[in-house]
Structure formats: C-alpha cells, structure tokens
Amino acid sequence: MKKERAVLPDGLIVSAPASGAGKTTLMLGLLGAYRARGVVVQPFKSGPDYIDPAFHLAASGRVSVNLDSWAMDRARIAGLIGAAAGAELILAEGSMGLFDGVAAPGAAGTGASADLAALTGWPVVLVVDVSGQAQSAGAVAAGLARFRPGVRVAGAVLNRVASPRHEALVRAGMAEAGIAVFGALPRRAEMALPERHLGLVQAEETAELGRILESAAAFVAAHVDLAALRAAAGATRLAAAGPARVVPPGQRIALARDRAFSFVYPHLVEGWRQAGAEILPFSPLADEAPDPTADCCWLPGGYPELHAGRLAAAQRFRQGLRRFTARRPVHGECGGYMVMGQALIDREGQRHEMAGLVGLVTSFARRQMHLGYRDAELLAPIPGHAAGARLRGHEFHYSTIVEQPDPALARVRDAAGATVAETGSRRGTATGTFFHLIAEAA
Template sequence: MAAGLVISAPASGVGKTTLTLALARAWRHRGLNVQCFKSGPDYIDPAFHAAATGRASVNVDSWAMDRGAIAHLVSRGVDADVVLAEGSMGLFDGVAARGVSGTGATADIAEMLGWPVVLVIDPSGQAQTAAAIAAGLRDYRPGLKLAGVVLNRVASPRHQDLVRHALNEAGIAVFGALPRHAEISLPKRHLGLVQAEEQAEIGKLIDEAARFVAEHVDLDAVLRSAASWSPQPAVNGLNVTPPGQRIALARDAAFSFVYPHMLEAWRGAGAEISTFSPLADEAPDASADVCWLPGGYPELHAGKIAANAHFRGGLRAFAETRPVHGECGGYMVLGTALTDAEGARHEMTGLLGLETSFAKRRMHLGYRLAELAAPMPGHRPGARLRGHEFHYSTIIAQPDMPLAVVHDATGAVIAETGSRRGHATGTFFHLIAEDR
C-alpha cells in the first residue's frame, strides 16, 4: 500500500516543483519507490518527475478527465511506496465553470484521491501573515486535509522563528524551512521551466535539491503525514483514440510538448510510433499512415526549420496522400510563415495558410472545448475534444476553413478555431481527452 501526498502552494513560483523533485529523489535514495503525477495541463514537469524517480509521470486533470480516467492513470502507483501529485498554480486555482469532474484545481485531485496536502509557503516580505494564508487554505474547502507546510526562501533564523511560531499557534505543522539556495533554482523561459532533456546537469541539480531538503526538512514527518492509499479499480480508462496505426511523431527541442498519457494511450491501443527530428532535417517515416507535429518551441528554432529543406519537402510529400496534424507550435510550422521575437519572418511548410508572429507577444492561455466541423486524425466530425492552449504568438492570418468551433472554459467562442486544408489540420490547443 502506497503513501499519497499532494504538493501545492498558495500561488505559482514558490517552489512546488523543486520540493517535489527533492522529496522524490531523497526518498529514492532511501530505497523507496516513488511515483509522481502532475495535476493540470503541464507537459514540462512530468519529464522532471521521471528524471527524479526513474518512473514515467503523467498528468491528471479534473477539467478534462472524468474520475474513471484519473483513477486509471493514478493506478500506476500501485507498486510504489510513495505517490506524489504536484499541483499547478495555487491550491484552489482553476476555471470558473466546472468541467468533466472539477475545475482543474489541484484541490479537486487532493479531495478525489483523499490525499493530504503539503503546502509550500514562501514568506518573503511577511511573517505571521504566512500563517493566516496557510490557515485560510486549510479551512477554505471542507473535506480537504492539510498535512503541514514547508517554508521556502526564509530570510533569517529570526524570520523563520516568527513564521513557525504563528503556524504553531494556528495548529499547522511545519515540516521544515529552506533558506535561499541558488544552486537548486530551475532555469525558466516564457512557457515555463527549461525542459529537463535540455539540461545536461539535471541529475546533479536534483541530487543537490534532495541533499538540501533532507538537511532542512523532516522527511520522516512528511512521510508519516501521507495517507495510506491503494488504487481503486477504474470503471473507465482513457477516452483517447490513436490518430493512426503507424504514427510519425516529430520529437526534438522544437517539438516536445506531448502529454505522456496521450502517447501511452496510443501505444496501449496498438499504435506504433516512430519519431523524427525536424531540427536534424529529418522527414517523417514514409511507411507511417499519419504524421503528428506536437507543440514546443519552434519560435526559438524558426530559422533552422525554414532552412531544413529535406524536412519541409518530406512533410509536403507525406501530406499529399496522408493526414498531417499540428498542435500549437506544430500548427504554426504547418503554416505559411512565422515571425520570431526579433521581427524576422521565416517561411514554414505552407501546408496551411496560418501566419503567426512573436514580434508582438500576446499570451493565450486556458482550457479549450472544441467541436470538430471536419475530421482530424483519430476523431470524427462532431467529436468534442478537451484541451489546453498556452502560447504567446499573434495570429496574422488564418485563412483556411476552420477545423472546429472552439470555446473557452466559460463557454465563450474564441477565434482560434484551428484550420484544415487537404490532408493537413491544426489546432492551437493541445489535446487532453475526448468527451465520452
């Protein structure tokens, strides 16, 4: 039987990922098997979890997934000693309108699984107020259990004492307090953390984080606070259909935003996946029956993509007879042109008329519910797809036929409809699940 915990915080940027990685690695050093999950639509953190634990991590999402799908995904922790779910944003942050089984908030997952929450609190610029914030989070939703807190970035022993005293007065356990320590800071860029596979020293960084946290946090007390848990049989698994039997998947530093559960579901349904690198000027496998270009950072590599004639020609040849689909960054590469942050315009593959620009950044962020007006690989017209959009590009032109009617989480129709032309389709959202 595993011990289950949720790692959350009052807000983003206070150290959830660092603490999750450090706890996972520290317990692994003690000989425990640790399984991680990520609550919410984050395609970067699961790779860090895998680096820390040696086990694949997946996303669980209460807005896009039903309870059966979440139970199915979490059941992979059945053979673990400790199971950690890392939250997104603040503990109760989600959308205003309920989705399939919740609002997308970390609290939904904690309550659904019955796991206590360890809060990461950054008391910078405050002292006793940190206890008021923790107490408010503890009492905000009945049925949610707060295990305790870990303080991060405390300024001095006196500062720590003030905050600890206030938390003790409020009846909230303090598992430890971390001074500022630059050596365990994870580098960031505009869509989140720099990806794990791009950091050659990620193993050493996680080891240092584990050493530092073990020095300042009572690991045994944290573990004792966890809930004994064994997965319940899932009535339903994931509602994910592979886009084809043989899938050519673009995979490199420019095309890396793929939800792990999607790839697992495709393989679980019998699909074969072959990867290729557009940045290495590779074309999709000619024997595949569908090509999938995920999101990533094409804006950081636009010049190279534009110059890679073998990739571009091979993709165009593939699309003459077989479907090609792009998500977000992949959609942009299927378009006519992409203007980078410096204002340089780069020719893309031209399979769609989409033209995008990063010269004037505009953030697009949120859950998406799309009803397909035409088929896309793996999904029929009329299918209702749930996904998430996060990018900073501006649409200059989107002249092709719309792929779908797309709503945000409030039900409002948005302009990012996706496109279709010939065998090519694309969306700005990353697919998470199809409504049953």
Template sequence: MIATPGLMIAAPASGTGKTTVMLGLLRAFRDAGVTVQPFKSGPDYIDPAFHRAASGRPSFNLDSWAMPDALLDALVTHGDDAALVLAEGSMGLFDGVARRGASGNGASADVAARMGWPVVLVLDVSGQAQSAAATALGFARFAPAVRIAGVILNRVASPRHERLARAGMEQVGIPVFGCLPRRADLRLPERHLGLVQSIEHPDLDARIADYAAMLAAQVDLAALRAAAEAVARPAASPRRVIPPAQRIALAQDAAFSFVYPHLLDGWRAAGAQILPFSPLADEPPSPDADLVWLPGGYPELHAGPLAAAGRFRAALHAHVAAGGAVHGECGGYMALGQALIDQHGVRHAMAGLLGLVTSHAQRRMHLGYRRATLAAPIGVWAAPACFVGHEFRYATILEQPDAALAAVTDADDATVADAGSHRGRVSGTFFHLIAAA
C-alpha cells in the same frame, strides 16, 4: 481497492518554489530507497519531464476539468507499484475555473480531495514571519474536504526568521515539516511558457542532486511519509482509446516536445505504433506513417534551423501528396504554416502546408481550457468528434486563410475565435488535446 498513500505538494500561488521542493523530495526519497510515483495536477507539459529526471519514473498529468473520472482512476494506477505518491499542484491550491468540467474545476484541491491525498503547502515566507501562519490557517479552513497536513517554509532568511515563522505555525497548530534557506542558485531558469525544458539543462542531474541534499538536510522526510494517505478507489476499468492513426510519425526534439504521456500510452495500448523523428535534425518522418503529428513546443526558438530543414519539409509534402494526413498542435501548427516571425521580427519560411502566418514579435497571451468539436477530420477522427484540452501561447495570428478545423469554446462555454484550420488532410490548431469529450 486501497491506493498507494500520497501527498499533494501545493502552494498559495505560483512562484513559491514548489517545483524545486517537488524535485528535491522525489530525488531524496529515491536516494533513501523509497519508490515514488510523481504526478502533476493540471495541464503542464514541462514539469513532468523534470519529475521523471528526479524520480526515474514517468510522471502523468491529472486534470479534473478535462479528464473524466474513469481516466483519472486509470492514471492513478501508475502508482500502484510505488511506496509513495507525490503530486505537484499548479498555480494556487484552489485555483480553477468557474464552471465544472468532466470531474471538477481543474484545481489541485479537486485532485487532492478525490485521491485522499493530504496537502503539504510550500510557503514563501520572505517578507513575513508569524503572518505566514494566517495564510496557512486560511488554507486549512477553506475546504473541509481538503486536509492540510503541514507546511514547508521556503526562502527563510536567518535562524531568527525561522524561529518566528515556526512560532506562528505552532500557535495555530499547523505542523512544519521543514524550513529551506533562501538560495538564488537553486532556482530553475524560466521562459515565456514556464520553465526551460529539462532536455535543455546539461547539468540537470547535478541541480536535482543539490535540491535533494538540501531537502534531506532541512525536511523531516519520515514525518512527510507518515503524513501520506489515500482513499479506497474503485478498480480502474479499461479505457477505450481510438488513436488518430495506426502508424503515427511523432516529431520529438527541443522544438516539438509537448505531448501528454497518457495519450501516447493510450494510443500504443490501442495498437498504434509511434515512430519518433526530429525535424530539428532534418529527419523525415517515417515513409510508413499514416499520420504525421507535430506537437507543441518552441519552434519560435528554432525557426532558422526549421526553415533550413529541407529534407523534413520535402518529406512532409511528399507524405501529403501520397494521401497521408498531417496534424500540428500549437507550435506544430505554426511549423505547418506559411511563415513564422520570431521575436526579433525576422520572417522564417515554414512548411507551407497551411496558409498560417504567426508572429512572436507581436506577443499576446492566450490561455485557458478548450472544448473543440471537429468540423473536419484529424486522421481517422471524423467530424463532429469532440475533444477537451487547453491553449497556452503568446504567438499572434497574422494570417489564417484556410477553412476552420473546429468549433471551439472555453471553460465558460464562450466561443473562442481561433478555431484552427485545415487544407485537405493537413490540419492544425492551437488547442492541445487532453482527452476525448
């Protein structure tokens, strides 16, 4: 089966402006009447929401460490009705982990090679000119299975700067699709877990329109589209997905938004009903729910309103008393605990269904892939079911008195001390689920 042609928009490192380029390209192609399917390489909840805002289509993560081949093949079919696929890389193009996972080491290059997508490198050329060509040439020669189609030069200071940078690329035979001027006004604001969420930008559509106007004026869109390619792939076989319950009350608001679209799609396809509600609006979960699921997010930024959400908290306790299950991931886990201490050192009472106490006043980053083997159930998922995913948090655990939820290892098979916890049918972990192992 011949797939929709695509490109991987990648970079040598984080912070080069590739997300701005990605959003501008998605909207510019859409404005030109080209249906574009976005994807995001690696574990990332935030960027796909921006992709959707720019393209009008849901964006899906593709992760070669956590996802088996069959899942990758199934997810990429979301682009079958599109004219073009654009995938945004994560970190540097070849950055992954040391040990292979389900399909690779998690690098964006893995996904590009598997799908046959040539790579467009976004190069930040501030502070250099011809030397940028040496970087591009190194990337072009590093892995024969990954083809560099060309570059977009970003943060160009002047016409002279552009001429010199282009001259370097011409010398090594690497096409330049366009040059973008240095514009501080087009940077998206960030916080500790990445970009500020799309739902927190009242002017997001106007920002994306500005990006698109710049990309349409400065980048050869026709040449980019002509460079897109894909390889023949097998027809995707149906995936057997077991949801954690049949009726799932899902917290969804600015405090709880980190849940992967492919998981929700898989649960719905398996017959599960997703029932959204907002803890920030003090809404109770549906009384018909079998399981209440609190995803990750930013409860630390909304700790006061969550502490005051009496209807929400009372409904959680009533759900548990009636025999219902509750699970929290990362931020959701913190919200199920006894207390959350914000960055200013203020202690806020949380739901109290678990004994967990966490602090953002004492920050330390915990980051990486995870493999978890359950020691206790999550909904209908019984021990010793195994799942893969990732962890990305700054919160410090001060108290965690309940029994461990799982045995957890990292991408190097080293034991991770934090194994989540459970109390009866209430469970939580800092581990974000991507797929069943």
C-alpha cells in the same frame, strides 16, 4: 474470474497558496531524496503542464502523468492513477495556488489542485513562502486548511526562511494555527530553475541537470523531516481502474520528437501504445522526414520559434511532410501547427518559410499571450477523432495570427463558454489547432 485491482500506495499533494512559492523545488528535492533512500515514488502533475513532468521523470526515474480535473472525468483520472502500481509513495505536484482553477467546472472539477485532493483523498503539503512575514504565515495556512471540506492539509514546509529567529517566529504562528511543520528551507538563490522567454524551460535543455537535482535532493533532505512527511500520506481513495480507452490517430504514428516538438502529454502517447499503435519518432531539427509507411503524422507543440531558421532550412523534412500529406493525414498542435503553416515570423521580425500544408502565417514579433482551457467541437475529422467530436485541451502561446485563409477546423470555446478566435484550420488532409489535446469529452 474477477480481476483484482492494483493496490496503490498512499499519496500527498505538494501545493501552495500561490504560484512561485517553491513547489517544484520541494517536489524535485523530495523525489530525489526518497529515491536516494530506496523509496520508489510515483510522481503526478495536477493540470496541463509539459515542463514539470519531464523534471519529475529525471528526478524519480518514473514517468510523471498529468491529472486534470477540468479536462478529464473521474474514470479517466482513476485509470491514470494506475501508473502508481508498484510504487511505495505517490507525490503529486499542484499548479498555481491550491484552490486556483477556472470559474466553470469541467469534467470533474475546475482544474484546481484541491479538486485532485478531494477526488483522491491525498492530503496536501503546503509550501509556504514566508519571506516578508512571520506569524501571519500561520493564518494563511490555517485559512487554506479550513477553506474546503474534503480537502485535508497535512502540514507545511516553510520556504525562503531568512534566519533561525525568523523560523522560530513562523513556527510559533503555525503552532498556534494548528499546522504541522515538516521542515524549513532557508533562502538559497542558486536553487532557482532557469526560465525561458515563455517562462518555461525543458528538462533536456537545463545545463547540469544532474547536479541541480542532486543539490535539490540534498538541500531538501537536510531541512525536511522525510519520515514524518511520508507518514502523513493518505490512502488513495479513488480506486485504480483500468486505463481509459484512447483512440490512436493511426496504427503507425509518425511522431515529431525533438527540442522543437516536445509538448505531447505522456498519457496520450502511452494510451496510443496501449491501444496497439506503433510510435515512429523522427526529428525535424535533424532534417528527418516522417516515415512514409506511417498511417498519420502528428506534430506536437514546442518551441519552433527558437529554431525557425533550422526548420526553414530542413528541406528533407519539409519536402517529406508535403509528400506525406498528399497521401495521409498530418495533424499539428500549436507549434506543430505553426510549422505546418506558410510562414513563421520570429520576434526579430524575420520571416521563415515553413511547410506550407496550410495557409497559416504566425508572428512572434507582435506578442500576445493566449492561455487557458479549450472546449472544441470538430467541424471536420482529425486523426483519431470524427467530425462532431468534442475535445478538451489547453492553449498557451504568444504567437499572433497574421493570415489564416483556410476553413476553420473547430468551434472553440474557453472554460467559461466564451468563443475563442483561434479555431484551427484545415486543408486537404492537413489539420491543426492552437490547443493541445488532453482528452475527448465523454
């Protein structure tokens, strides 16, 4: 008997002309406002991001999933959209500006939010920061609406409106451009989320998160026509498929999970579980060692540089990790890879001894941003992936390599095909990369 595909709700993509326009504020406010009215909303995030999905979960009560058109093919995206089964509305938060992506297409696009709109059929709600302009905002919105066939702009929400007179002028420009306006958010400095040294803040580290989310929901509900915006949602064109196969790194996976190790994509962990793997979480910051009965240990990225002293003092964790790697594989991504190294130098220049599984020494005293998609061909196996496999991922950190004496783990290129010096490394059963895995290339 043929299995029926899940019926998925209509959806919208919250995007903007540029970063910093207020997408996250509107997204969190909408999630909270609809939830308060009993509407079950499934959140998604376009592109490689760990921070926003955690806020989405807190606001909506449902796990937010990353959808990435550069790293994921159409079938994988379709499978992940199946997470919306049982919801009444889909809201996907875009990244950067609507059409911003890399120059060379990947698996299903350039990583731009517009690619996701074209694939899924979800119309776009533009968040337009109208500070410093009036009727010209209509021209900006109209340009975005007409830029690419197959991407439909449902309308706009005006942000950082200075006064009723300012709002009237902007609305006049939008009307002339034929752009519907779903609401206007006045300037409100206290709605801004805090930032970190990387421009990132984790949901669990946000003081008074509940109050902030309640405030955002009330703010958006007071200034946005929720009924009209929901009515503008479009049918999900990309039919839900079965979940794409994910090969887990082991049957029993010791997974580091705390404030220093939190950057792992939900779709990967869920994919491991769906494949029958058992996740065994442990906290290095609490000086816990990986479960010795696990088949492998996975150290995600995060903020080890903020906790370098505690990690250096966590003898049970470090010794347990060394004992584990003597028998079974350990893999680290970015921050996890740095902790596997010989030492980590913090931004004050103080050296902290790490686990010493590989010879890597990194420094935050000499900051240099490394950002972008990565296409890696493995020169040696890592848990779940054989030598020769091509992995797609994303890298974002400010650390500098001081020493890397071990053999390279992979040939790594950026989205444009240029060689990347951060190759990762390997020593015995220990492997690590600076990029975070998103998906294996087909």
